Amino acid sequence: MSAGAGFGGLLHPVAQALRGLAKYLQGVMGADAYRKYLEHHAAAGHGTPPMDERAFWRDRTDRQDTNPQGRCC
Template sequence: MATALFPAVRKSLGKVRWYLEGMMGADAYHRYVDHHAATHPGCEPMTERQFWRDKYDWEERNPQGRCC
């Protein structure tokens, strides 16, 4: 009985993690890569490090209302 509980708990925790990452923007790079592959096939996307640097630079140049 306990072994049947673990997959359900793991699945639930995975959904919570997915939700929190989406809410906090932590999934932005993965969304970028998916979008880039769909709109620019054959072109190499930015690395994750380049992506985050570009994203934060853009946010500094274009301040918008955000909580933090």
């Protein structure tokens, strides 16, 4: 077994951990909100098409500005 083969075996778990961390941070920061909105929209069976991503973020920001709640920033 070469030294490179042993090191290569470590890369996969590290990469998985980094992807998991990135996904967690996106959730904390709200970056996955549009994806969640699309999933909810599809599951709820709305008769109208979902907002496009730009309209979604504009609507979300407007709602946060008119209804401020405790948030960090």
